Structures are given as C-alpha cells and as structure tokens.
Amino acid sequence: MTPGPASPLPVAVLGATGAVGQRLVERLADHPWFEAAELVASERSARRPYGDAVRWLGRSPLPAAAARCEVRGAGEALASRLVLSALAGEAAAELEPLYASRGHLVVSNASAFRLHPSVPLLVPEINPGSLDLLAGQEWAAAGGGLVTNPNCSVVGLALALAPLHRAFGVEAVTVVTLQALSGAGYPGVAALDAVGNVIPWIAGEEEKIESEPLKVLDADFPISAAVHRVPVVDGHTEAVFVKLARRATPEEAAEALSTFTGEPQRLGLPSAPARPVAVLREPDRPQPARDAERDGGMTVWVGRLRGDRAHDLRFTLLVHNTLRGGAGAALLNAELMVARGMVEPARVAAAVETS
Numbered sequence: 001m002t003p004g005p006a007s008p009l010p011v012a013v014l015g016a017t018g019a020v021g022q023r024l025v026e027r028l029a030d031h032p033w034f035e036a037a038e039l040v041a042s043e044r045s046a047r048r049p050y051g052d053a054v055r056w057l058g059r060s061p062l063p064a065a066a067a068r069c070e071v072r073g074a075g076e077a078l079a080s081r082l083v084l085s086a087l088a089g090e091a092a093a094e095l096e097p098l099y100a101s102r103g104h105l106v107v108s109n110a111s112a113f114r115l116h117p118s119v120p121l122l123v124p125e126i127n128p129g130s131l132d133l134l135a136g137q138e139w140a141a142a143g144g145g146l147v148t149n150p151n152c153s154v155v156g157l158a159l160a161l162a163p164l165h166r167a168f169g170v171e172a173v174t175v176v177t178l179q180a181l182s183g184a185g186y187p188g189v190a191a192l193d194a195v196g197n198v199i200p201w202i203a204g205e206e207e208k209i210e211s212e213p214l215k216v217l218d219a220d221f222p223i224s225a226a227v228h229r230v231p232v233v234d235g236h237t238e239a240v241f242v243k244l245a246r247r248a249t250p251e252e253a254a255e256a257l258s259t260f261t262g263e264p265q266r267l268g269l270p271s272a273p274a275r276p277v278a279v280l281r282e283p284d285r286p287q288p289a290r291d292a293e294r295d296g297g298m299t300v301w302v303g304r305l306r307g308d309r310a311h312d313l314r315f316t317l318l319v320h321n322t323l324r325g326g327a328g329a330a331l332l333n334a335e336l337m338v339a340r341g342m343v344e345p346a347r348v349a350a351a352v353e354t355s
C-alpha cells in the first residue's frame, strides 16, 4: 500500500450540500489521507453552519465536525490545495476554472469540462496516464489544474468495457439504462413524476454515454444508448450488448472482467475496491437494493453474462451512481494524484497570498 501523507491533507468540497457533495462529506469523515476543511455551496447555504444548511441524506449520522463548519459562498478564497467539486453544471462551468486559475487542483464530478481536450477524463484503473495532460493546462503556470470523472452511468460502462476491449476488441455497444433517482441530485425528480413510474428521458444523458467512454478508452466504436429514470434510490442498472472484434465465450469474458485490476489496486489507494468489476453468477443479480452498497459502493457488479445472437455478448451491470459514479470516483482520482506526488500542500497557500 502507498504510504499516505504524514498528516491528513485539508480538502475543500464545492457543492457540499448536494447529493454527491454529501457523499464526499460522509467519506471524508473517516478518510485516512484527507480531511474536509472547507465546505462551499450556493448563496442559499453560505454563512450558515453546514448542519443547518444541508438536508442530510446520509445513512450514517452527519459528521459532527462538518455540522459545525460554516458554509462558504461560491468564489470565496480557499486555503486547501485540493478542491473536490460536486457543483451543479452551470456553477461548475464558472467556478472550477476560477479555482484552478488560483492554483488549486480541482477534481470534478461535473460535466462542463469532461470532453475538453486538455482535461483528463479519468478512471484510474483505465487511463491513469491521462493525468499527464495537467502539465499542458492553461492553469499549470499558477500551479492549478482540473481533472474530471465521467458521468455516473459511464463509469460503470467504461469499467466493464475496458477489460473486454483489451482482450477481444469492442466493435459496437448498445446500452439501455435504468437510472436511480439520486442521479438527478437533491431534491431531484418530483415524487408525483417518480413514484410508480418510468421516465424514458434524462436531459443530455444519452449524449454523455455515447461520447465519454470513447475518451476514457481512447476508442472510436459506436455506442447507442437509451436511458430511463426509475424509482430506485441509489444504483444505476445497465443492460449492455457488445459486438466484439474477436468472438469470446461468456466464460472467457467473465475471466477478463473478474481479473481486471489497475493502478489503484497496485498502489493500494484508500478508495480502491479490491475488484473494480465483479461477476455475479446468481441469475437474478445484480440488484440495486442488494448489491449497490456492497464493497463500499466502489465495485461494478456484472451479472447475466451470456451470448447474444445479434451481438456477441450481453450482460447487466450495476454501478453505485453517487459513489463509484460520483464521490468515490473523485476521491480515487484525488488519491491517485497524491500517490503520484502531484499535490504539494504548500503551493496554494503561496498562490492565495499573492492573489
């Protein structure tokens, strides 16, 4: 295991009151390398104790230190070198470059810069080398930078496709998603729209699923997506159909998926799951209610792996959208940056003093 910092590194959380921000606050409460030093949200929440500003959704109690922390407003000066962003879209587009220009390393969940050519779209098991892009970013001279993680459905899809692409070559993918309500943030979808219903549209989601995996995998095969919002709290389910360049049996595919590991596992990063992808053999799994939270919510569960007459393989996957697809993804990205020696705590203090 990579030794962590001598003392916990202070980090700031942007969008700390939202669905993903709360998961960050929850995970940071007992994180071995980081501590939540600064919590930032909108003017609605600013200058109030976090415990008063937030509608806490966590399954564990709101951490006492976070509850006392006064929420900062958007754009306020921060002292933490690392800034984890769970900002809503438009706020992210404005604030993430602002903080990067002030010398912060911004690790973002938001979509605003995912496809920007100089911004890593990082899944550490798949493309850790994309972090090299930071050196060429416009904020590098100030010591700042911006790293993103993919859309919550894309993290699960990319982790399942990566081992198949490496072993057999992926030629085409069709995916049908059943996405949880927490994917829409808080308060998200109105109860009268959500309960007992399926909504066959999520704004911008199909476009993200059809483009982001190609940047992560450095590939150019076609992806066809159909998305649905379903009345599930956490965990996106995806029915995936894959055409391969070299035919593989379901057993060969299962072997490729379940033996797949990467740099986070080799380095023993704190948020790294032992298995990025696990194959379930029970015919009725994975299920969000039973499997999403297993293994800390960081494993992608694949089940119903079988041959397909129109394609070559089909399977169902489950990814925890606010953990592996959100807060956990950002934490893993930040941990990889620390392990690679990219986070020197002193630099921001100097940048903040001169800004």
Ligand SMILES: NC(=O)c1ccc[n+]([C@@H]2O[C@H](COP(=O)([O-])OP(=O)(O)OC[C@H]3O[C@@H](n4cnc5c(N)ncnc54)[C@H](OP(=O)(O)O)[C@@H]3O)[C@@H](O)[C@H]2O)c1
Residues within 6 Å of the ligand: 014, 015, 016, 017, 018, 019, 020, 021, 040, 041, 042, 043, 044, 045, 046, 073, 074, 085, 086, 087, 088, 089, 091, 092, 109, 110, 111, 150, 151, 152, 182, 183, 184, 185, 186, 187, 321, 322, 325, 326
């Ligand atoms: N939900 C998921 O499963 C998921 C997964 C992966 C990525 N993401 C992405 O992560 C980001 C957060 O998603 P979410 O679901 O957590 O959204 P959310 O529940 O709506 O939370 C949005 C957060 O942004 C803050 N905010 C909004 N406008 C702001 C402004 N002008 N200035 C400063 N802060 C502002 C909100 O603060 P207030 O409470 O003060 O309004 C809140 O903390 C989004 O970009 C989303 O696309 C979400």
